Structures are given as structure tokens and as C-alpha cells.
Amino acid sequence: MPTAAHAQARIAEAVSFNIPAQPLRSAINAFTRATGWEVGFTSQAVEGKRSSAIGGMLPPGQALQALLADTGLHAAISGPSTAAIVDPSAQSDADVETNGVVMLDTISVEGEAINNWDAPPPYAGGQVATGAKLGMLGNISVMDAPFNVTSYTAKLIQEQQAVTVADVVANDPSVRVYTNGLASSAGVGDSFFIRGFSVGNYSILLDGYGGIASNRIIPVETMESVEVLKGPNALLNGYTQYGSIGGSINVVPKRATDDPITQFTASYISDSNFGAHIDYGRRFGANKEWGVRVNGVFRDGDTAIDGQSARLGVGTIALDYRGEDLRASLDAGYIDQKTIAPTGSAGFGFASGMPIPPAPDLSKQIYQDWEYAEAKSVYALGKFEYDLNSSWTVYGGAGFNHYNQDILSTDIYVTDVAGNAIATAYYSPIQGDSASAQAGIRGEFETGVIGHKVNLNTSYLFQTMNQQSNYYGFYSFDTNIYDAPTILRPSTAGFSDNPPKYWDINAPAVTIADTMSFFDDRILFTAGARYQQIKVDVFNPDGSISQGYDEQAVTPAFGIVVKPIENISVYANYIEGLQQGPVAWPGTANAGEVFPPMLTEQMEVGIKYDFGTFTVTASVFEITKPNSIITTNAAGESIFSVNGEQRNRGVEFNMFGEVRKGLRLLGGVAYTQGTLTQTDNGLYDGNTAVGVPAWQGNIGIEWDPAFVEGLTLSGRVIATSSQYVDQANTQKLPSWTRFDLGAQYKTQALGNPLVLRAAVENVADTNYWAAVSDGWVTMGTPRTFKLSATMDF
Structure with a gap:
């Protein structure tokens, strides 16, 4: 069993964070991925709440409290890498023992889930996200996806001064740009090869929907992320006009x-x-x-x-x-x-x-x-x-x-x-x-x-x-x-x-x-x-x-x-x-x-x-x-x-x-x-x-x-x-x-x-x-x- 001193050292050890403000449930999931901690909470406690943004090198305990800053909730740290989210206003006197330990109701421990509505939060470094939208399967974390997928973030788009999707996918070793819609007269505009097969701009998805994105070029300065899924994906995204063989691209x-x-x-x-x-x-x-x-x-x-x-x-x-x-x-x-x-x-x-x-x-x-x-x-x-x-x-x-x-x-x-x-x-x-x-x-x-x-x-x-x-x-x-x-x-x-x-x-x-x-x-x-x-x-x-x-x-x-x-x-x-x-x-x-x-x-x-x-x-x-x-x-x-x-x-x-x-x-x-x-x-x-x-x-x-x-x-x-x-x-x-x-x-x-x-x-x-x-x-x-x-x- 770890000593108290060892536990305190684990809690105080700084970790690099880059978690934007978002629904609290997904923010806690991002925190657990960055730290390896187990964080328990009830669904009722986090429902409808939003986290604060945190960034930089912080001790995990301090970072977790910072995430909860504007939620009215509190993190009860019970070990070197475990904590529980509690609502002090909902705790009765009987819920607190004399030693100050908070007694909790039934707790859900969630580490890898990503909600299906908001874009997945950024991974460490901020260039890619922790997950992507895999068509009808919804948002899935990279580690839970049975596919090779990379989601490039708005941070990368802005820092690389990207203009169209062609500028973003140039970062991917499995993708090569065939035509750039801003410079070419190609009717299909931006077009690519993914895993050696052609994928045209007409087949790019907008927030998971085919046929909606603009033709020829998609200006990525207005996008939160560009997601590249390698390989065929008919089950996930269905028919697309000129793609889905070598892979697909989804913009959020x-x-x-x-x-x-x-x-x-x-x-x-x-x-x-x-x-x-x-x-x-x-x-x-x-x-x-x-x-x-x-x-x-x-x-x-x-x-x-x-x-x-x-x-x-x-x-x-x-x-x-x-x-x-x-x-x-x-x-x-x-x-x-x-x-x-x-x-x-x-x-x-x-x-x-x-x-x-x-x-x-x-x-x-x-x-x-x-x-x-x-x-x-x-x-x-x-x-x-x-x-x-x-x-x-x-x-x-x-x-x-x-x-x-x-x-x-x-x-x-x-x-x-x-x-x-x-x-x-x-x-x-x-x-x-x-x-x-x-x-x-x-x-x-x-x-x-x-x-x-x-x-x-x-x-x-x-x-x-x-x-x-x-x-x-x-x-x-x-x-x-x-x-x-x-x-x-x-x-x-x-x-x-x-x-x-x-x-x-x-x-x-x-x-x-x-x-x-x-x-x-x-x-x-x-x-x-x-x-x-x-x-x-x-x-x-x-x-x-x-x-x-x-x-x-x-x-x-x-x-x-x-x-x-x-x-x-x-x-x-x-x-x-x-x-x-x-x-x-x-x-x-x-x-x-x-x-x-x-x-x-x-x-x-x-x-x-x-x-x-x-x-x-x-x-x-x-x-x-x-x-x-x-x-x-x-x-x-x-x-x-x-x-x-x-x-x-x-x-x-x-x-x-x-x-x-x-x-x-x-x-x-x-x-x-x-x-x-x-x-x-x-x-x-x-x-x-x-x-x-x-x-x-x-x-x-x-x-x-x-x-x-x-x-x-x-x-x-x-x-x-x-x-x-x-x-x-x-x-x-x-x-x-x-x-x-x-x-x-x-x-x-x-x-x-x-x-x-x-x-x-x-x-x-x-x-x-x-x-x-x-x-x-x-x-x-x-x-x-x-x-x-x-x-x-």
C-alpha cells in the first residue's frame, strides 16, 4: 500500500493539460485520458454543466478543481490517482464522517466515453483531437475506434495558416493531394489519394452528412476540425459520389x-x-x-x-x-x-x-x-x-x-x-x-x-x-x-x-x-x-x-x-x-x-x-x-x-x-x-x-x-x-x-x-x-x- 507521502507526491506531480471549456462529462473524460486517474461521479451531478478551460503544467488535483471552478461541484480526492465529483449543496450532515471523508451515492466511473454532439476535445499538444465522428457510430475516442482515424483541430488549422482541406490533409502520411481547388480548374476541386485510392471533394462530409459540403473547396478557417478516416467506410457513412474507397474526410x-x-x-x-x-x-x-x-x-x-x-x-x-x-x-x-x-x-x-x-x-x-x-x-x-x-x-x-x-x-x-x-x-x-x-x-x-x-x-x-x-x-x-x-x-x-x-x-x-x-x-x-x-x-x-x-x-x-x-x-x-x-x-x-x-x-x-x-x-x-x-x-x-x-x-x-x-x-x-x-x-x-x-x-x-x-x-x-x-x-x-x-x-x-x-x-x-x-x-x-x-x- 502506498504511503501518505507517496500518495501526496503522486497528486502533486504536474501534468501537461490542454482541455477547452466543454460539457463537464467530456471534460472529465479528457482529464482521465491525460492523467490515468479514475474519477467517479453521478450522472445527475454533471448533467447540463460546463467545465472551465485549463492549460499548461498543473498537478492533477489542482487541474481537476480548476475544471469544476464554475460548476458548484467539488473534487473529493481519495487516493493518489482517484477522485469523486460531489455536490456540496446536496450533501447532508450525515453524509460526512468525522474524519471529513465524503460519503457518496452510486458513482459512475467514466474514462473513455465521448459524447455524440460536441467535437471531441483536443489531445495533448492541441494539434489533433482525442477522437472523431465515425459516421453512424458517432464520436469515438481514438483508442476505442477499430479503425485508423486522425482528427486535425482548429488550433492546427490556424497555426498552419491553412485555407482549404488540401492544406490540412498535407499533414497525413497516408494522404496525398492530387488537385488543389484554389489553384486548379478541376471540377471536383480539392482531390486526394488516401491509401492509394482517389477521394474527391464532392465526397467530403459536413458534420457526418454527405452531399452538403460546398463543391470544389471547403474553407477550413470556418471549421472546428478535419477528420480523416482511412479505409472504406460504407457502413459508417454510406454512399458518397466519388469516395469512401480509400477513406473519407469529415469537416466539423x-x-x-x-x-x-x-x-x-x-x-x-x-x-x-x-x-x-x-x-x-x-x-x-x-x-x-x-x-x-x-x-x-x-x-x-x-x-x-x-x-x-x-x-x-x-x-x-x-x-x-x-x-x-x-x-x-x-x-x-x-x-x-x-x-x-x-x-x-x-x-x-x-x-x-x-x-x-x-x-x-x-x-x-x-x-x-x-x-x-x-x-x-x-x-x-x-x-x-x-x-x-x-x-x-x-x-x-x-x-x-x-x-x-x-x-x-x-x-x-x-x-x-x-x-x-x-x-x-x-x-x-x-x-x-x-x-x-x-x-x-x-x-x-x-x-x-x-x-x-x-x-x-x-x-x-x-x-x-x-x-x-x-x-x-x-x-x-x-x-x-x-x-x-x-x-x-x-x-x-x-x-x-x-x-x-x-x-x-x-x-x-x-x-x-x-x-x-x-x-x-x-x-x-x-x-x-x-x-x-x-x-x-x-x-x-x-x-x-x-x-x-x-x-x-x-x-x-x-x-x-x-x-x-x-x-x-x-x-x-x-x-x-x-x-x-x-x-x-x-x-x-x-x-x-x-x-x-x-x-x-x-x-x-x-x-x-x-x-x-x-x-x-x-x-x-x-x-x-x-x-x-x-x-x-x-x-x-x-x-x-x-x-x-x-x-x-x-x-x-x-x-x-x-x-x-x-x-x-x-x-x-x-x-x-x-x-x-x-x-x-x-x-x-x-x-x-x-x-x-x-x-x-x-x-x-x-x-x-x-x-x-x-x-x-x-x-x-x-x-x-x-x-x-x-x-x-x-x-x-x-x-x-x-x-x-x-x-x-x-x-x-x-x-x-x-x-x-x-x-x-x-x-x-x-x-x-x-x-x-x-x-x-x-x-x-x-x-x-x-x-x-x-x-x-
Whole structure:
């Protein structure tokens, strides 16, 4: 038994804390994760109460009392790592013995649970959160999730001066950016590879709902977190238009906090792109039950690419209500974005068999001044959940998105190693609407010694798109990627900016899942299945249906987490993915043909270790999916088809958190072996899949030097190995490495907190080919300087 002196030493030993104000129950859970303490409390005592924020190095006992500062509750510390939350006003004299020990009613000890409404609190260091929203399973802590998931916080977004999701996921070794919606004319905007498979911006979820997030880009300055779930996830998130095979991305909007927020940020991005961001939040009511959070962003000016300029205007509002039994929210936003002389939507194609020439100067203008990509989007999402009792909750929500984009741009096909090329112009007006709705019930009960957390969910996603598909290739001209000529703007006279309907998509689903717990939650087993229907109608310009399909699929999932000892989780999963089939590329003889939905499978095992303020994870996975291919028929025509299979096997190592006070690490290494199998007549069997680098590595470091109070220095290395451009494996992009540096200084100005930030991306100004998809290659990021100043009022 520990001596009294030893117990006091344990209680007094300082720990690093970074716990924001939040519902008291989740704050206590964050405290237990940071300290390893056991904290008991009754549900009645903490219901409806909010914690105070705590940060820095504090003894756990003192930190726990600070969390309770404004709650009227008290922490009764009964041992070196145990305490109970009590309400002094509810204690009678008979409850207190003569030795001063508080006698408690029935106590609940909760350590790992995360509520399903608020965003999970930050982990030590503040760059990532302690958990994430896993679709219909709700918020789950990293250590309880049978998947590899990382949630990047608003703190990281602000400190790295991120603008879109592409800037945030650049921190993840399992993710690579294919196109950046702020610089590219890609209709899908931001697009990525997760575990070697393509994920488009259309498939990004907004607070767990598909089809609601703005098209092309999502401004992350208005978001509380960006969550990256690796691997297929049909059970968790259902059908998404262009994703859910390699993984999914969910963005969580900012909401009002207990503390008032009035913040202004002025920013600069080279060459001369200036911006302003206003963030305002307040809570109202006797118990601060009503909240409003407003964000406004405007950027405009030239980018680091010669001749290119980018404009971005954003306005969002988040309203929420949190009562004893009812919680509700409404998020709405408007995004207006335009880029002049954007990089091409498909980047660069290369003549078959030719060596890939060196990447051009990334800061040099290759595209014409008359090229542009413009998009406007408006969205709204309303959600609620209501507690029927302490064990059962009903929930639901609905939202919509309307977008209108207009693109005049070129794709460039390189014909020789000297960089000579043919540019093909296209005009692409696109309009679309989508609506998404969910309803469900979740609850907890026990059958003998087995605990159950069940969720029954029904959802519906509707999408319609109007697109003019016959304006591709209306004009071509010769160019050179190293010395592009200036070409007069081609005439678009007679082209309509009111495109006809292209397709309708209806995707209803019903899902059920049960997470069973054994041996005091040391074993968690999740099993579930989703019934998904996908009905697609593709229209001719006259409104008649040209093609379509109505398919159904049942996608199961199984996951298990075993905690053999404290702070270690061993997990495994089997899960399937489901997405809309591909559309034959422009330029092929069957361009526009829509293929049926594609089903994928993943098997994964992994281990996670939480050191208290620093976590490491390792995983091994295999994902298989049908593969698309372009072949040449007897008439010499290019034909797009779905043929064969792509199998990605990989190993991932991730780390995040605070190694010691003032030193934070974020990143990891991913090894992926992408292999083609079952190809037509075995032609490419065993070849490496297009666009799947064997190695990807990210290491980010932040250091707070003790000799300058308020200063933080940061650095990041992003490295990617070579990748093949064609399925025959005759063309290959070389490996590339990018270095980023940054600094942050916290001070005071006019009596207000002021934070100054500076960063340089691609410090060495390295020219590199970034990624490849279906034979089209995109460029990397030129050296870019970022400056910002943030003041709180």
C-alpha cells in the first residue's frame, strides 16, 4: 500500500493539460485520458454543466478543481490517482464522517466515453483531437475506434495558416493531394489519394452528412476540425459520389464556446494575395444554452504562380441550442471562389512510352490568361438529438447544397521530352443540387455481462447535376510546358451557360450496428450492415434518359478492439466500401458512359499506444477494388472500361502529441504496395497500380524554446517515392521531397492578445510532379510565403 507521502507526491506531480471549456462529462473524460486517474461521479451531478478551460503544467488535483471552478461541484480526492465529483449543496450532515471523508451515492466511473454532439476535445499538444465522428457510430475516442482515424483541430488549422482541406490533409502520411481547388480548374476541386485510392471533394462530409459540403473547396478557417478516416467506410457513412474507397474526410463546423470570441486575422500569401478573417461567437441564456458563431473570410490577389490570381469569399453562421434533453444546430454557409489562369483540371498527359520529362518551374505560367475556374455554393444543415431517457436517444437532420460553377480551361498533352505539347480547351458550366437526410435511434443496454451500444439509422441522399458535355475540345493549340506561348482567347460565342440536366442520383439506405463490450470494456466488438440502394439516371440533352441503373448492395462491417493493458489498444476490422461507378473520360470513344457502383473490401489490423501525452499507432491493411482501364480497339479508338482489380496492401505508422513540454510531433510513414490483378488477358497482372507511391512520409515538429516566451518554431518534411503513370509501367514520376518552415509569436498589443505567424512552404523551391490519376499528372506547390496576424478582442 502506498504511503501518505507517496500518495501526496503522486497528486502533486504536474501534468501537461490542454482541455477547452466543454460539457463537464467530456471534460472529465479528457482529464482521465491525460492523467490515468479514475474519477467517479453521478450522472445527475454533471448533467447540463460546463467545465472551465485549463492549460499548461498543473498537478492533477489542482487541474481537476480548476475544471469544476464554475460548476458548484467539488473534487473529493481519495487516493493518489482517484477522485469523486460531489455536490456540496446536496450533501447532508450525515453524509460526512468525522474524519471529513465524503460519503457518496452510486458513482459512475467514466474514462473513455465521448459524447455524440460536441467535437471531441483536443489531445495533448492541441494539434489533433482525442477522437472523431465515425459516421453512424458517432464520436469515438481514438483508442476505442477499430479503425485508423486522425482528427486535425482548429488550433492546427490556424497555426498552419491553412485555407482549404488540401492544406490540412498535407499533414497525413497516408494522404496525398492530387488537385488543389484554389489553384486548379478541376471540377471536383480539392482531390486526394488516401491509401492509394482517389477521394474527391464532392465526397467530403459536413458534420457526418454527405452531399452538403460546398463543391470544389471547403474553407477550413470556418471549421472546428478535419477528420480523416482511412479505409472504406460504407457502413459508417454510406454512399458518397466519388469516395469512401480509400477513406473519407469529415469537416466539423465551428460552434459558439462558453467564452466569448471576437477575433480578427489579417493574412498575406505570396505573391500578393491578401486576406481578412472575422470570427465572432457568443452564448446566451441562463445556462448559456443558445449559441451563435459567425465567420467571414475574404481573400484576393496574385498567387505564387506567375499570371495566376485567386479570390475567395466565405460567410458562415452556426446556431445551436443545448438543453437538458434536447440539442439542436443549424449551420449555413456561402462560398464564392474564382481563379484566373488555373492549372488544368486533369493536369498533363504524356505520349505513350515516352520518358517523363522534368517538371517545369512551378512558379512559371503555363496556362493562358483567359482561362478561369469560378464556383459559387450555398449550403445549410440542421440537426437535432433528443434524450428519451438516460439510455436512449433519437436523432435526425437534413440539409441541402446548391452550386454553380463555370470553367474555361485547358488540358495539356505532352508529346516529347522537350516539353512540346497540345493544349485542348474546354468550356464546362456545371450546376447542381443535393439534399441529405438522416434519422435514427441509438441506445445502451445489457444482456447478462455483455454491454450493447446499438444504432438504427435510415438515410437518404439525392443529387442532381446539370452539365454541358459537348464543349470539350472545341479548340486546340500548340504549346510548351517550359516556354508557353501567349494564345488569343478562343471564341465561346453560342455556348450556353445554362446546361441541360446530366444525371439524377437517389441513394436511400438503412443501417444497423451494435458495439458489444466485454470484461469492463477491455474488449469492444462492433458488427453492422447497411442496405444501400443507388439509382442513377443519365439524360440526353433533350431530357430523355440515355442510360442508367438501379443497384442495391448490403455492405457489412466488423471491428474489434482489445485492451490487454492500460493505454494499449489492439484492433482489427473488415469493412466494405461503395461508391458510384466511374464515368468514361472525355477523349475516349465511349466518353460519358456511366458504370455501375463499385464495391471494395478492406481487412486491417493495428495497434495503438497512448503514453498519456503522446500516441503512436501502427496498422497493416489490404484493400481491393475493381480497376478502370483505357484500351485501344481494332479501329484505333480509346475505350474506357472497368476491368480487373487493384489490390493495395500497406503498413502505416502514425504519431501525434507532446513528447515533452514544449515539443510536439505529428506525422508518420506509410508503405503501400499497389498491384494490378485479373487484368484483361492477364496483360498487366503483377504490375504496380498507377499513382500509388511505395513510400510516403510526413514529419512535423513544433518547438517552444524556453529562452523566448511566446515563440514557437515549426518545420515539416513531406516525402513521396516514385509512382507509375501507366499500367504498363513504362512511365514513372520521380520521387520528391518538400520542406516547410514556420514560426509563431504570441504577445500583446493595445492590451489585447496578438499572435504573429510566418511560414514558407517548399523552402527549397523544388520543382516536382506531385501525383497521377488515370494517366494525368499534376504539379506540386511552388515556394510560397505566408504571413498572418491574429488579434482577440
